[in-house]
Amino acid sequence: MKDSIQNKINKIQEIALASASEKNIADDRDVTESNYSDNLTKSIRNKKEAELFFSELKSAIDIAKRNSTKVF
Amino acid sequence: MIKINLENTFEAKYVSPNFDQYIFESLLKDSTIIQLKVKFTNIAESLLPNVYNLAFGPFDVNGKINDSINLKHNDSNKVFSTIILFSITFLKNNPHTSIGIDGSDDLRANLYHRMFRYNYKDLKDFLVIIGVDWYVRLLRNGTIELDSNGLAFFKPKPESFDFQRKANDLYRYYMFNLNQ
Numbered sequence: 029m030k031d032s033i034q035n036k037i038n039k040i041q042e043i044a045l046a047s048a049s050e051k052n053i054a055d056d057r058d059v060t061e062s063n064y065s066d067n068l069t070k071s072i073r074n075k076k077e078a079e080l081f082f083s084e085l086k087s088a089i090d091i092a093k094r095n096s097t098k099v100f
Numbered sequence: 101m102i103k104i105n106l107e108n109t110f111e112a113k114y115v116s117p118n119f120d121q122y123i124f125e126s127l128l129k130d131s132t133i134i135q136l137k138v139k140f141t142n143i144a145e146s147l148l149p150n151v152y153n154l155a156f157g158p159f160d161v162n163g164k165i166n167d168s169i170n171l172k173h174n175d176s177n178k179v180f181s182t183i184i185l186f187s188i189t190f191l192k193n194n195p196h197t198s199i200g201i202d203g204s205d206d207l208r209a210n211l212y213h214r215m216f217r218y219n220y221k222d223l224k225d226f227l228v229i230i231g232v233d234w235y236v237r238l239l240r241n242g243t244i245e246l247d248s249n250g251l252a253f254f255k256p257k258p259e260s261f262d263f264q265r266k267a268n269d270l271y272r273y274y275m276f277n278l279n280q
Contacts, residue, residue, distance in 0.1 A: 029226070033106045033185070040112050040122075040189045048117035077255070078149045085198070085258045088230050089277055092260035096224040096279065 102180045102211070104219040106226075109182040119193040120152070122186045126179050129172040134158050136179070137165050138186050140199060147256050148232075151200045151275060152190070156183055180215065188226055191278040198230070201274045209270040216274065217263055228279045229261040231271035 113135070114123040122138040137159060140152035157167040173179050187199050201212050216229050223229070234254035237245040247253040258275060265271070 030107075036106070036109065036185060037189050037192065040115055040186070041119075041193075043112050044115040044117050044119055047115055077147070081147070081149060081256065081258070085230065085275075088258040088260045089228050092228040092230060093279065095260055096228070 101218050102215045103177045104181050104184055104215070104222055105177060106181055106185050106188075106222075108178055109185045110178060112186070115189075119190045124182055126171075127174040129174050134171065138183055139165060140187075140190050142197075143200075148198075148200060148273075148275075150196065151198045152194070154183070154187065154199050154201050184223070184227075187276070188278070191227075191276075195278055195280065198275045198277045200232075206270065209272075209274075210267050212274045213265075213267065213270050216261060216276075220261075220263060224279065226279055227276045230258045230275040230277070231261045231265070232256045232258045232273035232275060234272050 110124040110126060112122050112124050115121070120140045123135055124138075125133050125135050127133055135158060136156060138154070138156045140154055142150075142152050155165050155167045157165045157169055158171070160166040191197065191199065202208075216223070220229070233256075235257050236252045236254050239245060245253040256273065261271075261274075
């Protein structure tokens, strides 16, 4: 990661640290955001479904990482 | 077309201690300054476990994020670059999570799809981009799996973002992880 971008992230982390001791203004103004579609709000039913999702996600990430090293 | 440039971002006015909420200001084309909030929410017990849904937009009168409003930003590239920078910050502090964006309508899905395609070369060092389609099981008796309300039980199927997919074949949901 470029130093300039890492510096930006460091600065954001400093703001977060400072916020830890302040009143949480964002939470005060924020009730609940719930614009999710039905599909996103449906509950997972069992451990197997979660494991299947994680397995498929891991495969997708592995393939995406491999693809990212290819020259298009 | 949105061009992501992580060197050109707005400064955060507020960052929550656990990095899931951010506030920054953007200048609109009519010269007004608007406060925008970025929030990552874990959709607990959802079909997308460990995925934090990204919402962003101005506050509405009730203090909630209005993520359906169409704002004319003076510099949309800078707005989206800021959101991506905050996303990377969130993921660096929560490295075992994913961020998801709901293409709630075709316009938005198209925007995200094209943004990831167009900026892939610049983002791939930071992020792994995943597209999610929804599938329903075909059962042995020829029917499909239904939920408790009798509706088709669609489940997410993530795949490596297919950059060949065009705008008429959008993903239903977009996700990204830290490339680590």
